[in-house]
Amino acid sequence: MAHVMAIVNQKGGVGKTTTAVNLGASLAMAGQRTLIVDCDSQANATRSLGIRETPGGTLYDVLVAEDPSARLAEVIVPTATAGLDVVPASPNLSGAEVELVGVAGREARLRGALAGLGTDHAFVLLDCPPSLGLLSVNALVAADSVVVPVQCEYLALEGLGQLMRTLGLVQARLNPRLRVLGLVMTMYDARTRLAGEVVSEVERHFPNQMFATIIPRTVRLSEAPSYGETILQYAPDSPGAIAYRSLAGEVARRATNG
Amino acid sequence: MAHVMAIVNQKGGVGKTTTAVNLGASLAMAGQRTLIVDCDSQANATRSLGIRETPGGTLYDVLVAEDPSARLAEVIVPTATAGLDVVPASPNLSGAEVELVGVAGREARLRGALAGLGTDHAFVLLDCPPSLGLLSVNALVAADSVVVPVQCEYLALEGLGQLMRTLGLVQARLNPRLRVLGLVMTMYDARTRLAGEVVSEVERHFPNQMFATIIPRTVRLSEAPSYGETILQYAPDSPGAIAYRSLAGEVARRATNG
Numbered sequence: 001m002a003h004v005m006a007i008v009n010q011k012g013g014v015g016k017t018t019t020a021v022n023l024g025a026s027l028a029m030a031g032q033r034t035l036i037v038d039c040d041s042q043a044n045a046t047r048s049l050g051i052r053e054t055p056g057g058t059l060y061d062v063l064v065a066e067d068p069s070a071r072l073a074e075v076i077v078p079t080a081t082a083g084l085d086v087v088p089a090s091p092n093l094s095g096a097e098v099e100l101v102g103v104a105g106r107e108a109r110l111r112g113a114l115a116g117l118g119t120d121h122a123f124v125l126l127d128c129p130p131s132l133g134l135l136s137v138n139a140l141v142a143a144d145s146v147v148v149p150v151q152c153e154y155l156a157l158e159g160l161g162q163l164m165r166t167l168g169l170v171q172a173r174l175n176p177r178l179r180v181l182g183l184v185m186t187m188y189d190a191r192t193r194l195a196g197e198v199v200s201e202v203e204r205h206f207p208n209q210m211f212a213t214i215i216p217r218t219v220r221l222s223e224a225p226s227y228g229e230t231i232l233q234y235a236p237d238s239p240g241a242i243a244y245r246s247l248a249g250e251v252a253r254r255a256t257n258g
Numbered sequence: 259m260a261h262v263m264a265i266v267n268q269k270g271g272v273g274k275t276t277t278a279v280n281l282g283a284s285l286a287m288a289g290q291r292t293l294i295v296d297c298d299s300q301a302n303a304t305r306s307l308g309i310r311e312t313p314g315g316t317l318y319d320v321l322v323a324e325d326p327s328a329r330l331a332e333v334i335v336p337t338a339t340a341g342l343d344v345v346p347a348s349p350n351l352s353g354a355e356v357e358l359v360g361v362a363g364r365e366a367r368l369r370g371a372l373a374g375l376g377t378d379h380a381f382v383l384l385d386c387p388p389s390l391g392l393l394s395v396n397a398l399v400a401a402d403s404v405v406v407p408v409q410c411e412y413l414a415l416e417g418l419g420q421l422m423r424t425l426g427l428v429q430a431r432l433n434p435r436l437r438v439l440g441l442v443m444t445m446y447d448a449r450t451r452l453a454g455e456v457v458s459e460v461e462r463h464f465p466n467q468m469f470a471t472i473i474p475r476t477v478r479l480s481e482a483p484s485y486g487e488t489i490l491q492y493a494p495d496s497p498g499a500i501a502y503r504s505l506a507g508e509v510a511r512r513a514t515n516g
């Protein structure tokens with residue numbers, strides 16, 4: 001069975017999509033077949049992977065289907081990276097939150113859908129929107145673990161407590177197996193004092209939960225999505241590519257050590 | 259009556275809170291008494307303004323009150339900047355979205371609350387969360403105009419179309435007076451080619467809607483919130499402070515020219 005990981009943080013713009021896309025590509029290139037599920041109606045992960053058309057459907061169609069697990073296989077599309085597939089999103093995904101109000105077990109629709117996945121993929125990465133609504137809860141219920149991108153900025157620190165409380169609630173009520181795989185510091189700008197201070201604060205509050213790999217702020221990472229490429233395709237020897245390959249190694253080790 | 263402005267963009271981390279706080283402070287320092295309403299359960303605007311305790315209550319208490327307009331006056335608190343007040347947020351605000359499901363007119367609770375404001379304030383700025391859920395819709399229903407912060411990054415461009423469609427729907431169904439006051443480009447990094455490209459794309463798609471003022475990426479802007487200060491207090495002569503004072507001038511002109 002695949003290891004399912006939610007990439008989650010309700011703070012906006014901290015690098016969730018960038019991490020899902022580039023961590024996914026790095027895992028695939030290391031021989032671990034990976035599926036990215038775009039759970040955000042902004043469809044940034046879909047777009048970053050160069051997917052412009054979704055003839056087979058999107059995550060919305062899976063979540064509202066009679067039988068989500070049967071529908072899943074029809075929407076999975078390959079990407080330009082061998083071993084990396086994606087379940088695309090679309091703007092109508094924001095409608096699912098409203099349409100599923102009142103449906104019993106609405107927070108477990110994604111878990112049900114992924115049950116139909118089979119053994120093709122070693123990892124499934126769930127890219128979450130910047131909120132803790134129904135789509136993020138679906139991801140947390142479906143996940144074995146979470147990876148939390150934390151931007152090296154003061155305001156990003158503020159929300160971590162709220163996130164950990166939410167994770168605790170989901171663990172207690174909906175998904176007892178959920179665990180925090182780690183926190184990954186993103187957009188680290190070595191020229192600023194602030195970045196170093198934020199890293200030490202996170203280390204102090206969440207000892208041993210930070211990944212050793214720190215993702216630097218590099219313009220290459222923000223350019224790659226405009227070409228529909230991952231950093232591994234766009235600038236394979238750049239600091240961003242090196243960092244995400246290193247993160248993939250840490251993630252694979254932590255995931256298999258259980 | 260105050261001019262009510264929603265600071266909105268469902269894309270995360272684009273500078274909504276930074277714009278609400280520093281535009282608000284700049285307007286207040288130019289003699290235009292201003293109220294900032296923190297509509298985000300992350301409470302980043304509340305924290306950025308140095309508010310740690312909320313003994314009188316928060317926006318949550320206003321939205322769920324029998325009479326929101328009577329409750330509003332009790333939660334408004336002054337900030338360290340003369341002429342700048344704030345309605346603070348708290349984490350329980352995310353509960354309001356669920357609690358108000360099924361309540362008639364739930365999208366107009368904030369408009370109702372602001373009706374009780376009187377003539378003290380010239381401007382009200384509504385800092386929205388990174389989603390288009392009930393809290394953002396409440397802000398759009400209560401607002402006379404919107405200011406859209408647009409980060410100078412490719413992924414931030416993607417969501418603008420979806421945002422404009424949503425604004426159109428709110429205008430057509432819930433608030434016919436709503437208009438776009440302008441788009442403000444944020445985190446402009448002159449060292450990158452990408453920033454200039456994004457600015458020209460926005461100019462092409464939304465001619466004449468961009469403010470002339472472009473907010474540069476400066477570390478001072480990201481440091482100020484950790485001291486609970488606005489940029490006008492923390493580094494009054496810095497490029498960030500100069501830019502937000504300039505933006506305040508443009509906003510005041512556009513707001514009064516109707």
Ligand SMILES: Nc1ncnc2c1ncn2[C@@H]1O[C@H](COP(=O)(O)OP(=O)(O)OP(=O)(O)O)[C@@H](O)[C@H]1O
Nearest residue numbers: 012013014015016017018130216217218222270411
């Ligand atoms: N390490 C980095 N260096 C430079 N830019 C980055 C880096 N990581 C992400 N970015 C850019 O920062 C912006 C925010 O990143 P991203 O969209 O991945 O965050 P997110 O958490 O997914 O946002 P949202 O909350 O809207 O889903 C994007 O424009 C992205 O290209």
Ligand SMILES: Nc1ncnc2c1ncn2[C@@H]1O[C@H](COP(=O)(O)OP(=O)(O)OP(=O)(O)O)[C@@H](O)[C@H]1O
Nearest residue numbers: 012153270271272273274275276388474475476480
């Ligand atoms: N012009 C700027 N230069 C440098 N840093 C900035 C600038 N504007 C905002 N920031 C920083 O970038 C981060 C994101 O900004 P901010 O929190 O204001 O965005 P937001 O749109 O309100 O985010 P959210 O979607 O989570 O509400 C913050 O850490 C902030 O301090």
Ligand SMILES: [Mg+2]
Nearest residue numbers: 016017040044
């Ligand atoms: Mg994202």
Ligand SMILES: [Mg+2]
Nearest residue numbers: 274275298302
């Ligand atoms: Mg904000």
